[in-house]
Amino acid sequence: MGVIDIEELDFANAAEADQRELFDLQVDWWTKAMPPRRLPDFSGWVRRNQTPEGNWGRARFLVARENGHVVGYAYGYLPTTDNTHLVAGSTIVGEQWRRRGIGTALLRHALRLANRDTAGVSWIPGDSEGARWATRRGFTVVSSLTLQDLVLTDPLPEVGEVPPGHRLVQWTGRAPDDLLDAYVDALNTTGDQPMGDSPYELATFTRERVRQAEDELLAAGGEVWVVLALHGTEAAAVTVLHRRLSRPSVGHQQHTGVLRAHRGKGLGRLVKAHLLHQLTGFEIIETETNTTNEQMLRINHSLGFTDRLITVDLSARVADLML
Known part of the structure; x- marks a missing residue:
């Protein structure tokens, strides 16, 4: 196991190799945790992450690297008008790199950079390892959605x-x-x-x-x-x-x-x-x-x-x- 380095990533100007490693981690999580009917296209996914989401702005990324390769990342939004008390996002770590504290390190680093009072995360499958990981760190379930x-x-x-x-x-x-x-x-x-x-x-x-x-x-x-x-x-x-x-x-x-x-x-x-x-x-x-x-x-x-x-x-x- 190599040394894990955490750094901010300028997604819009990132190398395609980095964007693809992020995309692959996201797709792997989608496929195993909440299988979609249709997976996204890579180029469309990149373009979406380069585009602001209204008051939420553009997604910001932190990446965890081992030997130069992205093995996990945190992304989040910092609203600029409404919800300025809040940072909202998620953390994803590749399956083979889990249980090494990478997700916790990413979350800690992301919250320090965000400097907001409240953190929120959405779209986590109920009774999943991701939900249990979050509750062990102090998050509380505040609502639930039925995906149809x-x-x-x-x-x-x-x-x-x-x-x-x-x-x-x-x-x-x-x-x-x-x-x-x-x-x-x-x-x-x-x-x-x-x-x-x-x-x-x-x-x-x-x-x-x-x-x-x-x-x-x-x-x-x-x-x-x-x-x-x-x-x-x-x-x-x-x-x-x-x-x-x-x-x-x-x-x-x-x-x-x-x-x-x-x-x-x-x-x-x-x-x-x-x-x-x-x-x-x-x-x-x-x-x-x-x-x-x-x-x-x-x-x-x-x-x-x-x-x-x-x-x-x-x-x-x-x-x-x-x-």
């Missing part, structure tokens, strides 16, 4: 009738200027979704933030698909789906929400079903829902989604961690 997916086959689920006084509009790419205000209002209704004890504070959408998020996704080679339900000129419900360059055949369902005044009319299922009929070039749709959100889970099941995996989010005050 839908293999698109004919026939697609029926859309159903649009309630009287309502209409549906849809688009891809940037929201039309005349619908932007209604779109922002609809997105903000997702702020009352169940979050458990998560330290994450859901951001308030504004016209500027929506445009920034759209432009960043499109700049990274992605696409956005939206169905918006209107009552007159006012928002009633919305659903949003993203396609990433790294997995072009997979759609990731993002926000779905119904404004309080329009709930109980089936609009949540309606906009999601309508969206499925607009999509082209997709094979699989993935989504995640808080495990306590029984209504959305039922809606997804009615559309043909199946439960694939339960993941947990963990959090800790950095000062309380045992590193």
Whole structure:
């Protein structure tokens, strides 16, 4: 066993060999811990990590090397407006290098550089070695998500009738200027979704933030698909789906929400079903829902989604961690 060196890595300007070693470690973890329906393409994965994620900014990387080769890494985000108390990320160590303290060393180094009060980690399979590793160091499970997916086959689920006084509009790419205000209002209704004890504070959408998020996704080679339900000129419900360059055949369902005044009319299922009929070039749709959100889970099941995996989010005050 050689000496382990830990250093920051400028991912955007890193050598392709380093990027590929990071990618291989990530894919190995995905394959064993939470097998995806589709693995990402290397070039698309690189481009995504080079692109800011809205208020979260670009991912920052620390790497652990042995004899010059990357054997583990930590990556994280430091939000710049909302959630400025928080660093969010994860740590991955190649299987043959585990139990040597590399993950703990990466985490310790990353938290020192981040200098934030709270640390959070998401998308960890429940009852997994990764979750147990984190809890032994002082992290606490604060919420859980049910990952669901839908293999698109004919026939697609029926859309159903649009309630009287309502209409549906849809688009891809940037929201039309005349619908932007209604779109922002609809997105903000997702702020009352169940979050458990998560330290994450859901951001308030504004016209500027929506445009920034759209432009960043499109700049990274992605696409956005939206169905918006209107009552007159006012928002009633919305659903949003993203396609990433790294997995072009997979759609990731993002926000779905119904404004309080329009709930109980089936609009949540309606906009999601309508969206499925607009999509082209997709094979699989993935989504995640808080495990306590029984209504959305039922809606997804009615559309043909199946439960694939339960993941947990963990959090800790950095000062309380045992590193």
